[in-house]
Amino acid sequence: MTDLLLLPGDGIGPEVTAQVRRVAEALTPDLKLEERLFGGASYDAFGTPLADETLAAAKAARAVLMGAVGGPKWAGVPRDKRPEAGLLNLRAGMEVFANLRPALCFGPLADASSLKRELVEGLDFMIVRELTGGIYFGEPRFIEELPGGGKRAVDTQVYTTAEIERVARVAFELARGRRNKVASAEKSNVMDSGLLWREVVTDLHKREYADVELTHILADNAAMQIVKAPKQFDVLLTDNLFGDILSDAAAQLTGSLGMLPSAALGVAGKPGLYEPIHGSAPDIAGQGVANPLAAILSFEMALRWSLDRAAEADRLYAAVERALEKGARTRDLGGALTTVQMGDAVLAEL
Ligand code: NAI
Numbered sequence: 001m002t003d004l005l006l007l008p009g010d011g012i013g014p015e016v017t018a019q020v021r022r023v024a025e026a027l028t029p030d031l032k033l034e035e036r037l038f039g040g041a042s043y044d045a046f047g048t049p050l051a052d053e054t055l056a057a058a059k060a061a062r063a064v065l066m067g068a069v070g071g072p073k074w075a076g077v078p079r080d081k082r083p084e085a086g087l088l089n090l091r092a093g094m095e096v097f098a099n100l101r102p103a104l105c106f107g108p109l110a111d112a113s114s115l116k117r118e119l120v121e122g123l124d125f126m127i128v129r130e131l132t133g134g135i136y137f138g139e140p141r142f143i144e145e146l147p148g149g150g151k152r153a154v155d156t157q158v159y160t161t162a163e164i165e166r167v168a169r170v171a172f173e174l175a176r177g178r179r180n181k182v183a184s185a186e187k188s189n190v191m192d193s194g195l196l197w198r199e200v201v202t203d204l205h206k207r208e209y210a211d212v213e214l215t216h217i218l219a220d221n222a223a224m225q226i227v228k229a230p231k232q233f234d235v236l237l238t239d240n241l242f243g244d245i246l247s248d249a250a251a252q253l254t255g256s257l258g259m260l261p262s263a264a265l266g267v268a269g270k271p272g273l274y275e276p277i278h279g280s281a282p283d284i285a286g287q288g289v290a291n292p293l294a295a296i297l298s299f300e301m302a303l304r305w306s307l308d309r310a311a312e313a314d315r316l317y318a319a320v321e322r323a324l325e326k327g328a329r330t331r332d333l334g335g336a337l338t339t340v341q342m343g344d345a346v347l348a349e350l
Protein backbone atom coordinates (compact mmCIF):
# COMPACT_ATOMS: atom_id res chain seq x y z
CA MET A 1 0.00 0.00 0.00
CA THR A 2 1.26 3.45 -0.90
CA ASP A 3 1.66 5.70 2.13
CA LEU A 4 2.05 8.96 0.27
CA LEU A 5 1.05 9.65 -3.31
CA LEU A 6 2.90 12.69 -4.67
CA LEU A 7 1.19 14.70 -7.40
CA PRO A 8 3.78 17.35 -8.31
CA GLY A 9 1.55 19.02 -10.90
CA ASP A 10 2.70 22.09 -12.85
CA GLY A 11 4.88 25.18 -12.62
CA ILE A 12 6.72 25.29 -9.30
CA GLY A 13 4.76 22.20 -8.14
CA PRO A 14 7.48 19.73 -9.17
CA GLU A 15 10.20 22.01 -7.73
CA VAL A 16 8.65 22.20 -4.27
CA THR A 17 7.48 18.59 -4.10
CA ALA A 18 11.02 17.44 -4.95
CA GLN A 19 12.04 18.98 -1.61
CA VAL A 20 9.21 17.11 0.13
CA ARG A 21 10.59 13.90 -1.30
CA ARG A 22 14.07 14.65 0.07
CA VAL A 23 12.65 15.45 3.50
CA ALA A 24 10.50 12.30 3.49
CA GLU A 25 13.45 10.13 2.49
CA ALA A 26 15.51 11.53 5.38
CA LEU A 27 12.80 11.72 8.06
CA THR A 28 10.61 8.72 7.28
CA PRO A 29 12.63 6.42 4.99
CA ASP A 30 10.20 3.56 5.55
CA LEU A 31 7.24 5.43 4.02
CA LYS A 32 6.26 4.07 0.62
CA LEU A 33 6.07 6.95 -1.86
CA GLU A 34 4.55 6.96 -5.31
CA GLU A 35 4.44 9.75 -7.88
CA ARG A 36 2.02 10.47 -10.74
CA LEU A 37 1.35 13.15 -13.30
CA PHE A 38 -1.48 15.53 -12.45
CA GLY A 39 -2.99 18.73 -13.83
CA GLY A 40 -1.52 20.22 -17.00
CA ALA A 41 1.29 17.68 -16.99
CA SER A 42 -1.28 14.90 -17.06
CA TYR A 43 -3.30 16.66 -19.75
CA ASP A 44 -0.21 16.87 -21.95
CA ALA A 45 0.55 13.17 -21.46
CA PHE A 46 -2.92 11.60 -21.35
CA GLY A 47 -5.39 14.26 -22.55
CA THR A 48 -6.98 14.56 -19.09
CA PRO A 49 -5.87 16.46 -15.96
CA LEU A 50 -6.86 13.56 -13.69
CA ALA A 51 -6.54 10.07 -15.13
CA ASP A 52 -8.85 7.40 -13.70
CA GLU A 53 -5.84 5.41 -12.49
CA THR A 54 -4.52 8.49 -10.70
CA LEU A 55 -7.79 9.03 -8.84
CA ALA A 56 -7.87 5.33 -7.97
CA ALA A 57 -4.29 5.57 -6.69
CA ALA A 58 -5.22 8.65 -4.62
CA LYS A 59 -8.14 6.85 -2.98
CA ALA A 60 -5.97 3.80 -2.29
CA ALA A 61 -3.08 5.75 -0.71
CA ARG A 62 -2.98 6.76 2.96
CA ALA A 63 -2.33 10.40 2.02
CA VAL A 64 -1.97 12.48 -1.11
CA LEU A 65 0.33 15.48 -1.41
CA MET A 66 0.05 17.72 -4.42
CA GLY A 67 2.17 20.65 -5.56
CA ALA A 68 0.04 23.00 -7.64
CA VAL A 69 -1.66 22.91 -11.00
CA GLY A 70 -2.39 25.25 -13.85
CA GLY A 71 -0.67 27.93 -15.86
CA PRO A 72 -0.98 30.00 -19.02
CA LYS A 73 0.03 27.03 -21.17
CA TRP A 74 -3.42 25.48 -20.65
CA ALA A 75 -5.51 28.66 -20.90
CA GLY A 76 -7.05 27.55 -24.21
CA VAL A 77 -7.98 24.04 -23.04
CA PRO A 78 -11.74 23.35 -22.68
CA ARG A 79 -12.97 24.05 -19.18
CA ASP A 80 -13.58 20.42 -18.16
CA LYS A 81 -10.05 19.45 -19.22
CA ARG A 82 -8.27 22.33 -17.48
CA PRO A 83 -5.78 21.53 -14.75
CA GLU A 84 -8.06 23.24 -12.19
CA ALA A 85 -10.92 20.90 -13.17
CA GLY A 86 -8.62 18.01 -12.28
CA LEU A 87 -8.17 19.48 -8.81
CA LEU A 88 -11.92 19.91 -8.21
CA ASN A 89 -12.50 16.35 -9.41
CA LEU A 90 -9.73 15.05 -7.16
CA ARG A 91 -11.25 16.77 -4.11
CA ALA A 92 -14.73 15.55 -4.97
CA GLY A 93 -13.51 12.03 -5.77
CA MET A 94 -11.64 11.81 -2.47
CA GLU A 95 -14.69 13.26 -0.64
CA VAL A 96 -12.59 15.65 1.42
CA PHE A 97 -15.13 17.96 3.01
CA ALA A 98 -13.05 19.69 5.70
CA ASN A 99 -10.33 22.07 4.64
CA LEU A 100 -7.80 22.85 7.35
CA ARG A 101 -5.84 26.02 6.75
CA PRO A 102 -3.45 27.04 9.48
CA ALA A 103 -2.65 30.70 9.92
CA LEU A 104 0.86 30.44 11.24
CA CYS A 105 3.45 33.01 11.89
CA PHE A 106 6.89 31.78 12.73
CA GLY A 107 8.50 34.25 15.12
CA PRO A 108 11.46 35.07 12.88
CA LEU A 109 9.06 36.09 10.10
CA ALA A 110 6.85 38.39 12.14
CA ASP A 111 8.29 41.44 10.41
CA ALA A 112 7.23 40.16 6.99
CA SER A 113 3.56 40.41 7.98
CA SER A 114 1.35 43.29 6.95
CA LEU A 115 0.54 43.74 10.64
CA LYS A 116 2.61 44.87 13.58
CA ARG A 117 5.00 42.31 14.99
CA GLU A 118 3.22 42.02 18.35
CA LEU A 119 -0.08 41.23 16.66
CA VAL A 120 1.26 38.25 14.72
CA GLU A 121 4.35 36.94 16.47
CA GLY A 122 3.62 33.35 17.48
CA LEU A 123 0.26 33.43 15.70
CA ASP A 124 -1.18 29.94 15.34
CA PHE A 125 -4.82 29.40 14.56
CA MET A 126 -6.61 27.01 12.28
CA ILE A 127 -9.42 27.75 9.88
CA VAL A 128 -11.70 24.80 9.24
CA ARG A 129 -13.56 25.51 6.03
CA GLU A 130 -16.38 23.36 4.68
CA LEU A 131 -15.14 22.37 1.22
CA THR A 132 -17.71 20.37 -0.72
CA GLY A 133 -21.03 22.14 -0.09
CA GLY A 134 -22.57 25.58 0.08
CA ILE A 135 -22.94 28.17 -2.62
CA TYR A 136 -20.12 26.84 -4.84
CA PHE A 137 -22.12 23.67 -5.44
CA GLY A 138 -25.78 24.51 -4.67
CA GLU A 139 -28.50 24.19 -7.29
CA PRO A 140 -30.10 25.97 -9.02
CA ARG A 141 -27.34 28.06 -10.54
CA PHE A 142 -27.63 29.81 -13.87
CA ILE A 143 -27.52 33.08 -15.73
CA GLU A 144 -30.62 33.97 -17.77
CA GLU A 145 -31.62 36.73 -20.15
CA LEU A 146 -34.44 38.88 -18.88
CA PRO A 147 -37.28 39.66 -21.31
CA GLY A 148 -37.00 43.36 -20.62
CA GLY A 149 -33.24 43.34 -21.25
CA GLY A 150 -30.36 42.62 -18.89
CA LYS A 151 -29.71 39.33 -17.20
CA ARG A 152 -30.31 37.56 -13.92
CA ALA A 153 -27.74 35.32 -12.21
CA VAL A 154 -28.56 32.83 -9.47
CA ASP A 155 -26.34 30.91 -7.08
CA THR A 156 -27.79 28.91 -4.24
CA GLN A 157 -26.43 28.37 -0.76
CA VAL A 158 -27.44 24.93 0.47
CA TYR A 159 -26.41 23.14 3.64
CA THR A 160 -27.86 20.09 5.34
CA THR A 161 -27.63 19.17 9.01
CA ALA A 162 -25.32 16.28 8.13
CA GLU A 163 -22.94 18.46 6.12
CA ILE A 164 -22.65 21.02 8.89
CA GLU A 165 -22.30 18.45 11.62
CA ARG A 166 -19.46 16.48 10.03
CA VAL A 167 -17.30 19.54 9.45
CA ALA A 168 -18.12 20.93 12.92
CA ARG A 169 -17.00 17.63 14.39
CA VAL A 170 -13.60 18.04 12.74
CA ALA A 171 -13.29 21.52 14.28
CA PHE A 172 -14.19 20.34 17.80
CA GLU A 173 -11.85 17.36 17.60
CA LEU A 174 -9.01 19.61 16.45
CA ALA A 175 -9.66 22.12 19.21
CA ARG A 176 -9.31 19.41 21.85
CA GLY A 177 -5.74 18.85 20.73
CA ARG A 178 -5.02 22.59 20.72
CA ARG A 179 -6.25 25.40 22.99
CA ASN A 180 -9.78 23.97 23.21
CA LYS A 181 -11.61 26.90 21.59
CA VAL A 182 -13.88 26.97 18.54
CA ALA A 183 -15.31 30.13 17.00
CA SER A 184 -18.05 29.40 14.46
CA ALA A 185 -18.57 32.07 11.81
CA GLU A 186 -21.75 32.51 9.75
CA LYS A 187 -24.33 35.17 8.96
CA SER A 188 -27.26 33.94 11.03
CA ASN A 189 -28.50 37.52 11.21
CA VAL A 190 -29.39 37.58 7.50
CA MET A 191 -29.22 34.01 6.11
CA ASP A 192 -31.34 30.94 6.86
CA SER A 193 -28.37 28.71 6.11
CA GLY A 194 -26.53 30.72 8.77
CA LEU A 195 -29.34 30.06 11.25
CA LEU A 196 -29.20 26.35 10.58
CA TRP A 197 -25.40 26.42 10.81
CA ARG A 198 -25.56 28.02 14.26
CA GLU A 199 -28.27 25.63 15.42
CA VAL A 200 -26.44 22.48 14.32
CA VAL A 201 -23.09 23.60 15.76
CA THR A 202 -24.78 24.53 19.06
CA ASP A 203 -26.57 21.16 19.27
CA LEU A 204 -23.47 19.12 18.50
CA HIS A 205 -21.51 21.13 21.04
CA LYS A 206 -24.11 20.50 23.72
CA ARG A 207 -24.34 16.78 22.95
CA GLU A 208 -20.70 15.83 22.52
CA TYR A 209 -18.26 18.68 22.96
CA ALA A 210 -19.39 20.66 25.97
CA ASP A 211 -15.78 20.66 27.24
CA VAL A 212 -14.72 22.84 24.30
CA GLU A 213 -15.28 26.59 24.52
CA LEU A 214 -17.64 27.58 21.68
CA THR A 215 -18.37 31.11 20.51
CA HIS A 216 -20.43 32.27 17.55
CA ILE A 217 -19.24 35.16 15.46
CA LEU A 218 -20.75 36.86 12.43
CA ALA A 219 -18.53 36.28 9.42
CA ASP A 220 -18.01 39.98 8.66
CA ASN A 221 -16.95 40.58 12.24
CA ALA A 222 -14.63 37.57 11.94
CA ALA A 223 -12.92 39.30 8.99
CA MET A 224 -12.41 42.40 11.11
CA GLN A 225 -11.12 40.43 14.10
CA ILE A 226 -8.66 38.50 11.90
CA VAL A 227 -6.88 41.69 10.98
CA LYS A 228 -7.39 43.41 14.33
CA ALA A 229 -6.54 40.75 16.90
CA PRO A 230 -5.86 37.41 15.19
CA LYS A 231 -4.33 35.76 18.22
CA GLN A 232 -7.77 35.48 19.87
CA PHE A 233 -8.59 32.54 17.58
CA ASP A 234 -7.75 28.90 18.06
CA VAL A 235 -10.04 27.04 15.64
CA LEU A 236 -12.26 29.09 13.34
CA LEU A 237 -15.06 27.02 11.79
CA THR A 238 -16.89 28.32 8.76
CA ASP A 239 -18.62 27.46 5.49
CA ASN A 240 -17.18 27.19 2.00
CA LEU A 241 -17.67 30.78 0.80
CA PHE A 242 -16.77 32.61 4.01
CA GLY A 243 -13.90 30.17 4.53
CA ASP A 244 -12.47 30.97 1.12
CA ILE A 245 -12.36 34.66 1.92
CA LEU A 246 -11.38 34.48 5.59
CA SER A 247 -8.54 32.06 4.90
CA ASP A 248 -7.08 34.29 2.20
CA ALA A 249 -7.21 37.22 4.61
CA ALA A 250 -5.54 35.11 7.29
CA ALA A 251 -2.86 34.00 4.82
CA GLN A 252 -1.78 37.58 4.40
CA LEU A 253 -1.07 37.89 8.12
CA THR A 254 1.85 35.58 7.81
CA GLY A 255 3.91 37.24 5.15
CA SER A 256 4.23 34.85 2.20
CA LEU A 257 2.04 32.43 0.30
CA GLY A 258 5.14 30.28 0.08
CA MET A 259 4.85 29.48 3.80
CA LEU A 260 1.30 28.16 4.11
CA PRO A 261 0.22 24.54 3.98
CA SER A 262 -3.28 23.07 3.97
CA ALA A 263 -5.06 19.79 4.48
CA ALA A 264 -8.38 18.53 3.21
CA LEU A 265 -9.87 15.70 5.23
CA GLY A 266 -12.78 13.37 4.65
CA VAL A 267 -14.21 10.68 6.86
CA ALA A 268 -11.86 9.10 9.37
CA GLY A 269 -9.73 6.35 7.89
CA LYS A 270 -9.87 7.75 4.35
CA PRO A 271 -6.85 9.52 2.84
CA GLY A 272 -6.41 13.25 3.29
CA LEU A 273 -5.31 15.62 0.54
CA TYR A 274 -2.44 17.94 1.44
CA GLU A 275 -1.28 20.92 -0.57
CA PRO A 276 0.43 24.27 -0.25
CA ILE A 277 -2.14 27.03 -0.62
CA HIS A 278 -0.14 28.76 -3.35
CA GLY A 279 -0.58 28.08 -7.06
CA SER A 280 1.86 27.07 -9.77
CA ALA A 281 3.53 30.53 -9.82
CA PRO A 282 4.25 30.67 -13.57
CA ASP A 283 6.17 33.92 -13.05
CA ILE A 284 8.97 32.10 -11.21
CA ALA A 285 8.53 28.51 -12.42
CA GLY A 286 11.70 26.86 -13.74
CA GLN A 287 13.99 29.29 -11.93
CA GLY A 288 14.50 27.16 -8.83
CA VAL A 289 13.67 30.03 -6.48
CA ALA A 290 10.26 28.99 -5.13
CA ASN A 291 9.88 28.61 -1.39
CA PRO A 292 9.35 24.90 -0.64
CA LEU A 293 8.26 25.42 2.97
CA ALA A 294 4.51 25.47 2.24
CA ALA A 295 4.87 22.08 0.57
CA ILE A 296 7.16 20.78 3.33
CA LEU A 297 4.69 21.95 6.00
CA SER A 298 1.90 20.25 4.04
CA PHE A 299 3.90 17.04 4.44
CA GLU A 300 4.13 17.84 8.14
CA MET A 301 0.31 17.95 8.26
CA ALA A 302 0.10 14.66 6.34
CA LEU A 303 2.40 13.02 8.89
CA ARG A 304 0.15 14.27 11.66
CA TRP A 305 -3.34 13.76 10.27
CA SER A 306 -3.10 10.78 7.90
CA LEU A 307 0.10 8.89 8.56
CA ASP A 308 0.11 8.53 12.36
CA ARG A 309 3.57 10.06 12.68
CA ALA A 310 3.01 12.88 15.14
CA ALA A 311 6.54 12.58 16.55
CA GLU A 312 8.11 13.00 13.12
CA ALA A 313 5.71 15.86 12.39
CA ASP A 314 6.90 17.62 15.55
CA ARG A 315 10.53 17.11 14.50
CA LEU A 316 9.88 18.51 11.05
CA TYR A 317 8.02 21.54 12.37
CA ALA A 318 10.86 22.27 14.78
CA ALA A 319 13.41 21.88 11.98
CA VAL A 320 11.58 24.44 9.83
CA GLU A 321 11.41 26.80 12.78
CA ARG A 322 15.15 26.47 13.50
CA ALA A 323 16.09 26.92 9.85
CA LEU A 324 14.12 30.18 9.83
CA GLU A 325 15.63 31.26 13.14
CA LYS A 326 19.08 30.79 11.65
CA GLY A 327 18.12 33.09 8.81
CA ALA A 328 17.20 30.72 5.96
CA ARG A 329 15.19 32.83 3.51
CA THR A 330 14.07 32.30 -0.06
CA ARG A 331 13.42 35.29 -2.27
CA ASP A 332 9.76 35.70 -1.26
CA LEU A 333 11.00 36.11 2.34
CA GLY A 334 13.54 38.70 1.35
CA GLY A 335 16.49 36.31 1.07
CA ALA A 336 18.52 34.69 -1.67
CA LEU A 337 18.29 30.94 -1.05
CA THR A 338 17.19 28.70 -3.90
CA THR A 339 14.48 26.08 -3.52
CA VAL A 340 17.10 23.35 -3.10
CA GLN A 341 19.10 25.40 -0.59
CA MET A 342 15.98 25.92 1.54
CA GLY A 343 15.47 22.15 1.38
CA ASP A 344 19.11 21.77 2.50
CA ALA A 345 18.53 24.14 5.41
CA VAL A 346 15.59 22.08 6.68
CA LEU A 347 17.47 18.81 6.17
CA ALA A 348 20.42 20.17 8.10
CA GLU A 349 18.14 20.82 11.10
CA LEU A 350 16.64 17.35 10.91
P1 NAI B 1 0.20 31.80 -7.30
O1 NAI B 1 0.00 31.37 -5.90
O2 NAI B 1 0.69 30.75 -8.23
O3 NAI B 1 1.21 33.03 -7.34
C1 NAI B 1 0.93 34.29 -6.73
C2 NAI B 1 2.25 35.03 -6.44
O4 NAI B 1 2.90 34.40 -5.33
C3 NAI B 1 3.24 34.95 -7.59
O5 NAI B 1 3.93 36.16 -7.68
C4 NAI B 1 4.16 33.83 -7.21
O6 NAI B 1 5.46 33.94 -7.73
C5 NAI B 1 4.17 33.93 -5.69
N1 NAI B 1 4.36 32.61 -5.08
C6 NAI B 1 3.44 31.61 -5.00
N2 NAI B 1 3.97 30.54 -4.41
C7 NAI B 1 5.25 30.84 -4.11
C8 NAI B 1 6.31 30.12 -3.50
N3 NAI B 1 6.17 28.85 -3.07
N4 NAI B 1 7.50 30.75 -3.37
C9 NAI B 1 7.66 32.01 -3.77
N5 NAI B 1 6.70 32.75 -4.36
C10 NAI B 1 5.50 32.17 -4.53
O7 NAI B 1 -1.21 32.37 -7.81
P2 NAI B 1 -1.64 32.87 -9.27
O8 NAI B 1 -0.50 33.58 -9.91
O9 NAI B 1 -2.90 33.57 -9.04
O10 NAI B 1 -1.96 31.57 -10.10
C11 NAI B 1 -1.04 30.93 -10.98
C12 NAI B 1 -1.63 29.63 -11.47
O11 NAI B 1 -1.80 28.73 -10.37
C13 NAI B 1 -3.02 29.76 -12.11
O12 NAI B 1 -3.06 28.88 -13.21
C14 NAI B 1 -3.96 29.31 -11.03
O13 NAI B 1 -5.14 28.77 -11.53
C15 NAI B 1 -3.14 28.25 -10.34
N6 NAI B 1 -3.52 28.00 -8.95
C16 NAI B 1 -3.51 26.72 -8.55
C17 NAI B 1 -3.80 26.41 -7.25
C18 NAI B 1 -3.72 24.99 -6.87
O14 NAI B 1 -3.16 24.18 -7.57
N7 NAI B 1 -4.27 24.62 -5.73
C19 NAI B 1 -4.13 27.44 -6.26
C20 NAI B 1 -4.04 28.79 -6.77
C21 NAI B 1 -3.76 29.04 -8.08
Ligand code: MG
Nearest residue numbers: 243244245248
Ligand atom coordinates in the same frame (compact mmCIF):
# COMPACT_ATOMS: atom_id res chain seq x y z
MG1 MG C 1 -9.40 31.26 -2.61
